[in-house]
Amino acid sequence: MEEKILTGNVLVAQSGGPTAVINASLAGVVTEALNHECIEEIYGGLNGVEGILKEQLIDLAQESQQNIRGLRHTPGSALGTCRYKLTKEKDFVRLIEVCKAHNIRYFFYIGGNDSQDSANKISRCAEEQNYEMRVIGIPKTIDNDLPMTDHCPGYGSVVKYLCTQIRELAADHEGMGKHDLVSIVEVMGRNAGWIAAGTAIAKRKNQMDDPPHIILLPEVAFNPEAFINEVQNCLQKNKYCLVVASEGIKDSNGNYVAAADGKIDNFGHAQLGGVGDYLQNLVQTSLSGVKARSCKFGHAQRAGSHCSSLTDSNEAFMCGQEAVKAAVSGETGVMVALVRGDTDKYSCETSLVDLNEVANVEKKFPENWIGENQMSISYQFTRYILPLIQGEVQVPFENGLPSYVRLANNMVEQLLPPYEL
Amino acid sequence: MEEKILTGNVLVAQSGGPTAVINASLAGVVTEALNHECIEEIYGGLNGVEGILKEQLIDLAQESQQNIRGLRHTPGSALGTCRYKLTKEKDFVRLIEVCKAHNIRYFFYIGGNDSQDSANKISRCAEEQNYEMRVIGIPKTIDNDLPMTDHCPGYGSVVKYLCTQIRELAADHEGMGKHDLVSIVEVMGRNAGWIAAGTAIAKRKNQMDDPPHIILLPEVAFNPEAFINEVQNCLQKNKYCLVVASEGIKDSNGNYVAAADGKIDNFGHAQLGGVGDYLQNLVQTSLSGVKARSCKFGHAQRAGSHCSSLTDSNEAFMCGQEAVKAAVSGETGVMVALVRGDTDKYSCETSLVDLNEVANVEKKFPENWIGENQMSISYQFTRYILPLIQGEVQVPFENGLPSYVRLANNMVEQLLPPYEL
Numbered sequence: 001m002e003e004k005i006l007t008g009n010v011l012v013a014q015s016g017g018p019t020a021v022i023n024a025s026l027a028g029v030v031t032e033a034l035n036h037e038c039i040e041e042i043y044g045g046l047n048g049v050e051g052i053l054k055e056q057l058i059d060l061a062q063e064s065q066q067n068i069r070g071l072r073h074t075p076g077s078a079l080g081t082c083r084y085k086l087t088k089e090k091d092f093v094r095l096i097e098v099c100k101a102h103n104i105r106y107f108f109y110i111g112g113n114d115s116q117d118s119a120n121k122i123s124r125c126a127e128e129q130n131y132e133m134r135v136i137g138i139p140k141t142i143d144n145d146l147p148m149t150d151h152c153p154g155y156g157s158v159v160k161y162l163c164t165q166i167r168e169l170a171a172d173h174e175g176m177g178k179h180d181l182v183s184i185v186e187v188m189g190r191n192a193g194w195i196a197a198g199t200a201i202a203k204r205k206n207q208m209d210d211p212p213h214i215i216l217l218p219e220v221a222f223n224p225e226a227f228i229n230e231v232q233n234c235l236q237k238n239k240y241c242l243v244v245a246s247e248g249i250k251d252s253n254g255n256y257v258a259a260a261d262g263k264i265d266n267f268g269h270a271q272l273g274g275v276g277d278y279l280q281n282l283v284q285t286s287l288s289g290v291k292a293r294s295c296k297f298g299h300a301q302r303a304g305s306h307c308s309s310l311t312d313s314n315e316a317f318m319c320g321q322e323a324v325k326a327a328v329s330g331e332t333g334v335m336v337a338l339v340r341g342d343t344d345k346y347s348c349e350t351s352l353v354d355l356n357e358v359a360n361v362e363k364k365f366p367e368n369w370i371g372e373n374q375m376s377i378s379y380q381f382t383r384y385i386l387p388l389i390q391g392e393v394q395v396p397f398e399n400g401l402p403s404y405v406r407l408a409n410n411m412v413e414q415l416l417p418p419y420e421l
Numbered sequence: 422m423e424e425k426i427l428t429g430n431v432l433v434a435q436s437g438g439p440t441a442v443i444n445a446s447l448a449g450v451v452t453e454a455l456n457h458e459c460i461e462e463i464y465g466g467l468n469g470v471e472g473i474l475k476e477q478l479i480d481l482a483q484e485s486q487q488n489i490r491g492l493r494h495t496p497g498s499a500l501g502t503c504r505y506k507l508t509k510e511k512d513f514v515r516l517i518e519v520c521k522a523h524n525i526r527y528f529f530y531i532g533g534n535d536s537q538d539s540a541n542k543i544s545r546c547a548e549e550q551n552y553e554m555r556v557i558g559i560p561k562t563i564d565n566d567l568p569m570t571d572h573c574p575g576y577g578s579v580v581k582y583l584c585t586q587i588r589e590l591a592a593d594h595e596g597m598g599k600h601d602l603v604s605i606v607e608v609m610g611r612n613a614g615w616i617a618a619g620t621a622i623a624k625r626k627n628q629m630d631d632p633p634h635i636i637l638l639p640e641v642a643f644n645p646e647a648f649i650n651e652v653q654n655c656l657q658k659n660k661y662c663l664v665v666a667s668e669g670i671k672d673s674n675g676n677y678v679a680a681a682d683g684k685i686d687n688f689g690h691a692q693l694g695g696v697g698d699y700l701q702n703l704v705q706t707s708l709s710g711v712k713a714r715s716c717k718f719g720h721a722q723r724a725g726s727h728c729s730s731l732t733d734s735n736e737a738f739m740c741g742q743e744a745v746k747a748a749v750s751g752e753t754g755v756m757v758a759l760v761r762g763d764t765d766k767y768s769c770e771t772s773l774v775d776l777n778e779v780a781n782v783e784k785k786f787p788e789n790w791i792g793e794n795q796m797s798i799s800y801q802f803t804r805y806i807l808p809l810i811q812g813e814v815q816v817p818f819e820n821g822l823p824s825y826v827r828l829a830n831n832m833v834e835q836l837l838p839p840y841e842l
Contacts, residue, residue, distance in 0.1 A: 077596030168724035176499030298716025303589035389821035400810035
């Protein structure tokens with residue numbers, strides 16, 4: 001590609017559900033942007049496209065270096081996020097107007113499936129309007145369901161968090177004498193089982209009887225009888241049974257098992273979250289004398305920076321850096337993807353993939369990694385996942401608790417009339 | 422007290438619910454016991470008095486030093502625990518028989534209210550039978566409800582774990598744009614609100630609008646209208662509302678709000694655990710347009726060694742050491758208690774308290790530390806709790822996950838005929 005120097009400002013924003021490392025990608029963008037003379041101002045858009053439409057921009061270059069460094073271990077979405085879907089024609093027109101008004105020539109959007117779709121549309125819209133702006137998507141999702149990338153920043157950390165908790169739960173349950181206890185851990189993952197599957201590596205090496213003993217994926221239709229049979233087998237063998245269940249498991253008709261009341265959220269998704277209670281109840285009514293317990297880490301699982309993966313955090317940072325390098329070198333309409341080296345020793349580089357091929361595609365957990373009984377994970381998967389949880393992010397503690405960064409949020413002067421969403 | 426040298430063996434056991442630091446107390450006993458010539462063998466009883474009655478003893482002196490050191494950061498109950506209540510006369514006779522058979526002269530029991538009651542009875546029973554055995558209780562409970570001690574080993578760590586998660590949840594929720602979200606965190610604490618109250622210090626210094634915004638204690642009768650009012654006030658002010666609710670909150674008639682189905686566990690306790698779901702539902706049906714979420718860390722909160730308090734861990738270890746020193750110096754029928762120094766800089770020593778005064782007494786959360794609206798905690802409490810969560814236990818990670826110790830469990834030869842419980 002021909003390199004053409006394009007001088008102007010950066011706009012970076014975050015979208016979708018936060019993760020433990022989404023801010024590491026933001027830090028990567030800011031840190032790298034400072035290296036390039038063609039980049040003048042570095043702005044952050046508050047609350048994704050929603051805030052950009054309202055011209056709510058902050059000056060990231062005014063943030064202290066301490067703050068930018070602190071983003072590398074701060075969970076949540078430091079710029080704020082949104083789930084606003086860009087659909088209306090006038091939204092696109094306005095968005096480009098905002099970018100023009102602030103001479104935005106580099107646009108970085110950190111997010112998952114929906115956000116990459118937005119990035120793709122913004123890129124095309126700028127082109128249609130003959131406004132030269134390079135648009136790059138930066139992958140982020142705990143769900144690990146983006147296509148065209150080996151894995152997604154955010155995934156390794158949620159797996160490390162959950163596996164740590166499961167190891168500790170195992171120590172607790174084993175100490176309790178293991179008397180016919182069924183312990184259910186409900187985990188996130190609405191449509192893809194990557195998170196639930198990832199917990200398979202909580203088992204110690206060569207200790208196949210370690211928990212989790214049963215893993216329920218949304219990719220497999222839930223069969224109550226088969227499940228209860230498997231629980232019974234496990235109790236006979238191990239005296240306790242730890243079950244990991246994805247919040248999104250469905251029955252053979254494709255209905256969520258725990259959304260029987262049919263609640264629907266603002267985005268048309270069935271409201272989930274009761275799988276643990278459902279399974280706890282199923283076990284207690286099916287097996288007399290068996291005690292069942294459940295826990296649900298909720299949003300804490302995707303915000304667990306105190307227990308996040310250094311590999312994941314570093315790769316998230318790298319994605320931010322590489323996005324800037326790509327844009328400066330002339331790329332647009334692409335997402336940064338992670339490419340795993342093909343040697344035994346894990347290595348990871350980035351590549352660029354066409355946003356058209358990413359937008360709105362969901363990568364399911366591969367069938368050939370699902371165990372024979374449909375409630376376990378094959379050993380091959382371990383080789384995939386284990387490198388992604390290596391290393392520990394050192395979060396600074398102050399007065400006994402982790403110290404996280406809040407940005408100063410110096411607002412950029414608004415130049416346009418207000419806009420109604 | 423006159424020092425009389427009593428030569429013989431140690432028996433140490435654990436009882437009740439595990440904690441993140443119960444094994445640190447065990448390590449303290451073993452480490453200190455090695456310092457005294459009058460102590461010959463160091464045995465562990467498996468599964469508390471239940472295993473001791475069955476003569477299931479292990480030789481702790483045969484464990485590697487690595488293992489004993491590793492206990493200082495290993496959650497769960499390494500010796501196993503039980504909830505067996507010593508009531509039958511024949512159980513006491515048998516227990517003393519087992520001790521006599523193995524020349525146990527030093528008996529250490531690590532546990533909470535019920536366990537200290539057991540220790541008390543064992544102590545008196547030995548005396549009645551003219552068997553010289555020194556019995557010392559070592560405090561342990563996340564509930565912090567033992568009397569006669571400033572605080573209990575296990576408490577600081579559960580508070581540190583929960584406050585860490587709440588800080589991270591706050592970062593997540595704030596990043597989400599704070600759109601009328603009510604987030605409920607259900608925490609342990611059946612009858613005493615110490616754990617729920619402890620989460621008050623998740624607030625950053627002088628940031629009174631930080632979460633948790635509402636704290637519901639079992640000591641305060643739950644009033645749905647007052648709660649919903651408080652939620653509305655909070656939403657108006659902060660756009661989101663994080664609620665911490667003890668699993669044991671009760672209505673004005675003293676009934677658990679979330680045990681409406683009346684399930685009772687094997688020990689006669691009403692089965693809890695649904696408070697989060699109950700409140701989530703209450704909010705969603707009372708306030709239209711408000712989204713509610715809940716999470717429940719379950720047993721993971723008491724097993725969170727990866728996020729435990731160094732102060733707590735060190736004090737737990739010290740309690741084990743001091744128990745041995747006390748016994749060697751001739752004490753019996755006492756529990757080790759923690760005594761806070763009265764200077765501004767936190768310090769903590771131990772004393773010995775009569776088991777008669779400890780057994781079966783529950784220390785409630787003090788009324789004068791409950792805030793005016795009955796749903797918050799007064800600032801005075803901060804001075805009490807903050808020192809207890811200071812410092813971080815460094816857990817070794819192997820291959821990306823915390824590495825915890827499992828004892829080798831070298832069984833001691835059985836000398837008595839089997840015993841039916």
